[in-house]
Amino acid sequence: MKKSSSIAIAFAVVLGLGAGLAQAGAPKRNSDIRIGFAGMTLNNEFHITLANGAKAKARELGVNIDVQAGDQHASAAAQLVIIENFLSNAVDGLIIVPSASEGLETALRKSKEQGVPVVNADTLINRDVAASAGLPNIPFYGTNNFEGAKLAGQFVAGKFPKGTKTAILTGIEGHQNAADRRNGFIEGAGDAIQVVAEQTANWEVDQGYTAAQNIISANPDLELVFASNDNMGIGALRAIQEAGLKDRIGIVGFDAVSEALNLVESGEFLCTVAQFPSKMGEIAVENLVKAIKGEPYADYVDTGCRVITKDNVQEHKDYLSQYVD
Amino acid sequence: MSSKAVIGEDRAVGNRRPAWGDMTLYLGAVGIVIAFSLVCLFFGRNFLTLRNIQNIVTQSSIIAVIAIGSSLVILTGGIDLSVGSVVGLVGMFAGALLKSGVPLWAACISALGVGALTGLVNGYLVSVGKVPSFIVTLGIMQIARGLALLTTLGKPISRFPDGLGLIMNAKVAGDMPTSVLYVFSLYFLMMFVMSLTRFGRHVYAFGGNPNAARLSGVRVRRVEMAVYVLSGLFAAAGGIMLLSRLSYADPNAGGGYEMHAIAAAVIGGISLSGGRGRIGNTLVGALILGSLTCGLQILNVPTYCQTIVTGVVIIAAVYADKAGERRAE
Numbered sequence: 056m057k058k059s060s061s062i063a064i065a066f067a068v069v070l071g072l073g074a075g076l077a078q079a080g081a082p083k084r085n086s087d088i089r090i091g092f093a094g095m096t097l098n099n100e101f102h103i104t105l106a107n108g109a110k111a112k113a114r115e116l117g118v119n120i121d122v123q124a125g126d127q128h129a130s131a132a133a134q135l136v137i138i139e140n141f142l143s144n145a146v147d148g149l150i151i152v153p154s155a156s157e158g159l160e161t162a163l164r165k166s167k168e169q170g171v172p173v174v175n176a177d178t179l180i181n182r183d184v185a186a187s188a189g190l191p192n193i194p195f196y197g198t199n200n201f202e203g204a205k206l207a208g209q210f211v212a213g214k215f216p217k218g219t220k221t222a223i224l225t226g227i228e229g230h231q232n233a234a235d236r237r238n239g240f241i242e243g244a245g246d247a248i249q250v251v252a253e254q255t256a257n258w259e260v261d262q263g264y265t266a267a268q269n270i271i272s273a274n275p276d277l278e279l280v281f282a283s284n285d286n287m288g289i290g291a292l293r294a295i296q297e298a299g300l301k302d303r304i305g306i307v308g309f310d311a312v313s314e315a316l317n318l319v320e321s322g323e324f325l326c327t328v329a330q331f332p333s334k335m336g337e338i339a340v341e342n343l344v345k346a347i348k349g350e351p352y353a354d355y356v357d358t359g360c361r362v363i364t365k366d367n368v369q370e371h372k373d374y375l376s377q378y379v380d
Numbered sequence: 381m382s383s384k385a386v387i388g389e390d391r392a393v394g395n396r397r398p399a400w401g402d403m404t405l406y407l408g409a410v411g412i413v414i415a416f417s418l419v420c421l422f423f424g425r426n427f428l429t430l431r432n433i434q435n436i437v438t439q440s441s442i443i444a445v446i447a448i449g450s451s452l453v454i455l456t457g458g459i460d461l462s463v464g465s466v467v468g469l470v471g472m473f474a475g476a477l478l479k480s481g482v483p484l485w486a487a488c489i490s491a492l493g494v495g496a497l498t499g500l501v502n503g504y505l506v507s508v509g510k511v512p513s514f515i516v517t518l519g520i521m522q523i524a525r526g527l528a529l530l531t532t533l534g535k536p537i538s539r540f541p542d543g544l545g546l547i548m549n550a551k552v553a554g555d556m557p558t559s560v561l562y563v564f565s566l567y568f569l570m571m572f573v574m575s576l577t578r579f580g581r582h583v584y585a586f587g588g589n590p591n592a593a594r595l596s597g598v599r600v601r602r603v604e605m606a607v608y609v610l611s612g613l614f615a616a617a618g619g620i621m622l623l624s625r626l627s628y629a630d631p632n633a634g635g636g637y638e639m640h641a642i643a644a645a646v647i648g649g650i651s652l653s654g655g656r657g658r659i660g661n662t663l664v665g666a667l668i669l670g671s672l673t674c675g676l677q678i679l680n681v682p683t684y685c686q687t688i689v690t691g692v693v694i695i696a697a698v699y700a701d702k703a704g705e706r707r708a709e
Contacts, residue, residue: 126683228535
């Protein structure tokens with residue numbers, strides 16, 4: 056009984072395989088296309104919004120999309136597993152939001168071997184790594200972090216006098232985004248700021264809190280904090296409130312997470328910088344479908360940044376609410 | 381001399397779990413595969429293909445190899461939480477050596493040396509120092525992670541020479557991934573060691589009852605220390621495999637692997653109280669975990685639900701294994 060049923064299953068599986076192969080040669084209709092979306096994580100709003108943008112676009116175009124992400128943040132190994140499973144189940148194209156910009160050489164090599172087109176969203180895949188995997192021209196749809204931080208710097212330059220005593224909280228040492236945001240802010244702000252302290256808080260709320268405590272006690276005349284992401288800014292805000300300096304020290308964040316938007320609304324954050332993750336997802340799906348069908352597609356789209364202040368925060372909230380599941 | 385042999389034999393017999401426990405494990409594994417095959421078929425996707433089977437073995441191979449060491453430690457009644465960090469440390473260490481022009485074989489041997497050394501520190505502190513293994517390995521877990529980050533001040537290393545990738549990404553005997561070869565040969569070796577050598581019997585004897593083992597002449601410190609050294613070695617082997625598979629060294633690599641390895645061991649029926657369980661079943665445990673990940677991803681089950689399913693399976697496996705005990709009460 057058991058034996059015969061397992062033979063039946065094996066038989067059915069082989070049939071299924073045959074059916075899959077038979078389809079491969081035919082020209083692709085949208086409803087035949089299946090896209091694999093390999094996300095960095097689905098543990099935070101930004102990446103959820105990105106994935107939801109991609110899903111919305113796939114729905115609109117009538118293509119199928121599988122969305123998977125590692126359960127741990129920034130695990131190249133987990134992402135390789137996801138991409139292998141996509142490839143063995145014959146997806147027609149891949150959208151990759153890399154967990155680490157240099158970490159996907161093997162995954163890219165396997166995609167190339169199978170001839171599956173790849174597009175890249177949000178975090179740029181390291182060009183040298185992509186080239187060693189044989190895919191030197193992966194299209195990229197995302198934000199330029201340097202330009203985004205520069206906008207925040209320019210906003211500060213327009214609001215503060217020369218030599219404003221500023222502390223910078225940076226992201227993880229070695230992350231390209233961390234360096235770009237720091238450098239962009241400094242360039243945008245120009246001589247409006249005088250950097251009196253600079254510390255990494257590894258993108259985390261609690262580390263932003265302790266770093267800010269230390270910076271405040273070393274620099275009691277501090278006037279401004281640039282946090283390279285909102286999390287660290289939220290930590291810094293708590294330290295500043297505890298020190299009773301809320302009215303004297305301004306905070307500039309980056310990422311426009313929902314808590315930061317609330318803080319901009321209440322005036323506790325001066326501003327934050329919004330990216331448009333849903334737009335990245337939409338553009339990635341749109342161009343990948345074109346690539347699968349052999350139509351011309353865009354190699355690069357800067358999805359843009361925007362400084363969010365009290366004046367436009369409501370507008371941005373409305374935009375985000377479209378992409379909540 | 382003869383008394384040693386006797387107690388060893390005794391324990392070796394004692395480790396033979398009732399066939400019932402093994403049966404539930406194997407049936408469970410087969411059941412999962414059949415269930416996935418049917419559900420995948422229903423949704424027009426393929427699970428039981430050669431390619432997927434290769435994927436599952438390759439994807440499980442690193443945890444499977446690390447879990448050999450974790451199982452040995454658990455058999456002595458201890459736990460090794462440091463293996464995930466050792467994977468990260470070994471990857472960075474070997475990666476840095478390779479980047480500075482050291483040949484692949486030398487980098488691999490040095491990496492195994494690093495693993496053995498961390499194991500030796502763990503083993504010494506547990507067996508001679510009498511510090512509980514949970515605490516020792518928790519500390520070494522932090523230290524190894526710190527050292528991994530210190531190697532390059534947190535920067536990952538990429539773009540290695542092609543030879544590195546061949547360790548994991550080459551094919552043998554036609555189309556078989558090399559990982560299959562590593563996993564099966566290491567498991568066969570350790571199954572042999574555990575059931576047919578004196579060392580194996582002593583591990584069971586010590587895990588079953590440390591005092592009785594000591595009184596009957598087992599050199600308990602040496603056995604316990606050896607087990608941690610082996611755990612470090614298998615973790616290092618896992619670290620080299622991961623480095624090769626990704627061609628990428630990340631100081632945070634291997635985070636959480638200690639838990640996956642422990643999960644593989646307990647699903648395989650290795651008792652956390654020591655002295656009971658078969659090493660070969662740990663491989664079944666690792667493959668069950670790998671099939672779950674692969675199957676759930678093929679079915680496009682949301683990531684959040686995947687971790688829930690994994691948790692349920694871990695508990696269900698041990699629950700089913702304990703059915704005999706429950707009945708006895």
